[in-house]
Amino acid sequence: MKKFRTIFSVIFSMVMVLTCAMPAMAAEIFSDVSADAYYAEAVTYASENGLISGTEQGVFSPDIPLSRGMLVTILWRNEGQPQAAPSIFTDVPSDSYYAAAIDWAAENGIVAGYGENRFGPNDPIERQQLAVILYRYAAYQGNDVTVAGNTSFIDSAEIAAYAETAVTWAQKNGIIAGKSGNVFDPTGQTTRAEAVTILYRYITKNAQENPNIPEVDKDTLVVYFSWSGNTEEMASYIAEQTGGDLLEIEPKAAYPADYNETGDIAKVERDENARPEIANLPASIDAYDTILVGYPIWWHTAPMIIGTFLESYDLSGKEVYPFTQSASMDTEQFNQSIEFVREVSEGATVHNGLFARPSDTGAIDDYLSENGLIK
Ligand SMILES: Cc1cc2nc3c(=O)[nH]c(=O)nc-3n(C[C@H](O)[C@H](O)[C@H](O)COP(=O)(O)O)c2cc1C
DSSP: OOOOHHHHHHHHHHHHHHHTSOOOOHHHHOTTOOTTSTTHHHHHHHHHTTSOOOSBTTBOOTTSBOBHHHHHHHHHHHTTOOOOOOOSOTTSOTTSTTHHHHHHHHHTTSOOOSBTTBOOTTSBOBHHHHHHHHHHHHHHTTOOOOOOSOOOOTTGGGSOGGGHHHHHHHHHTTSSOOBTTTBOOTTOBOBHHHHHHHHHHHHHHHHHOOTTSOOOOTTEEEEEOOSSSHHHHHHHHHHHHHTOEEEEOOBSSOOOSSHHHHHHHHHHHHHTTOOOOBTTOOSOOTTOSEEEEEEEOBTTBOOHHHHHHHHTSOOTTOEEEEEEEOSSOOHHHHHHHHHHHHHHOTTSEEOOOEEOOTTOHHHHHHHHHHTTOOO
C-alpha cells in the first residue's frame, strides 16, 4: 500500500514543536488505529484538534464511509464552529449534530445540495463531491484555487462536469491521489480514514503556507514511477517542499503485483533497453523548466519507463534532477541509473541526483536546499 508517512511525520513534528505538547497518538486513543497505519498521524491530528471523534468510545472505525454531513461538520469545526442562518435544506433536522455545520457551509457557498432543497446529510460522500467541497472551502479560506489543465486520471471522462476543476485542483495540489492504476473513481465512497488523511493533507498544506515565502513555483514538475510506493512517498514530499506539480508515470501495461513476476519483466526490459508505453503521458511538458524525476532502482539502474518519459519530449534547456532509492542503497547502482537518465535526457542539464531513503527527510531537504529547489 502506498503511503505518505514521511510527509506526515515531518508536518506532525512541526505541529508538535509548535505546540510544545505531546498529543496522545491515535493508536493510544482508538483500539482500531494501529500506530503504523498510513492514516494514524492524520487521525491523531484530527482527534487532537477536535475535528472528529470516534464512532464510539475508543473506536475510530477507519473503514466505514464518511457521510456528507460528517465532512461538512469537520470543516465547520476547523473554522471554530461559526453560527449561520438556517439553510433551506428540508432533510437537515435542526436538532441534528450536523445542522449548524451545514447552515454555515450553505451560507458560505461551500455546499449547494442536490437541488429541491435536499442535502443528503447521511449519504456517503463521493470522491468527486469531496473534491468540490474542499475546493470551495479552500476558496472560502482565501486560497488561490486557480488551476490549469486537466487531471491525468485514466477515468477522467467519468468525472462530472461540475467537479472537473475541483478534482484537477485536488490532484495538482497533491491533496487527493488516485487509486491504484491511476484511477480516480469519482463516484466511489471515501472511508473515514481516507477522508481524514485528505483533510489533513489539505489543512497542513495550507497551515504551512507563509505569506513571506515567494509564490509557489509553477515551473517545477515532480514526475515519478513507483511500483510499491516508496518513490511515491519521496515524490510527494519533494512536491510539497518544492511546490512542484506532481505526476505519477502509469505504465500502459501494469506490472504484476507479484515481485518476482515484475522482476522478470523488468529484467527483460532492461536487457532489451525497452521503452514500455505510458498510459498517462502528458501531451507537453513545455510549461516546466525544472524536472525532478523519481524512480526505484531496478536491476541496478532506472526502470526503462523513465527512458520512455524523458525521451518523449524536447528537453533542451531543461534542468533535470533525478531522485531514487532502492533496497540495497548501493551507490554504484545509483550512479548507473544517473548515467541512464543522462543518456535519455538529450539537451537537458542532468544534475547530480539524490539517493536517499524516503524517510530520510533531512537528506532530501539538504539536497533540495543545495540545489535551490525549496519553494
Ligand atoms: C523489478 C525490481 C528490480 C529491483 N532491482 C533492484 C536492484 O537492482 N537493486 C536494489 O537495491 N533494489 C532493487 N529492487 C528493490 C527496489 O529498488 C526497492 O524495493 C524500492 O524501494 C522500490 O521502490 P518503489 O516502492 O517506489 O517501487 C528492485 C525491485 C523490483 C520490483
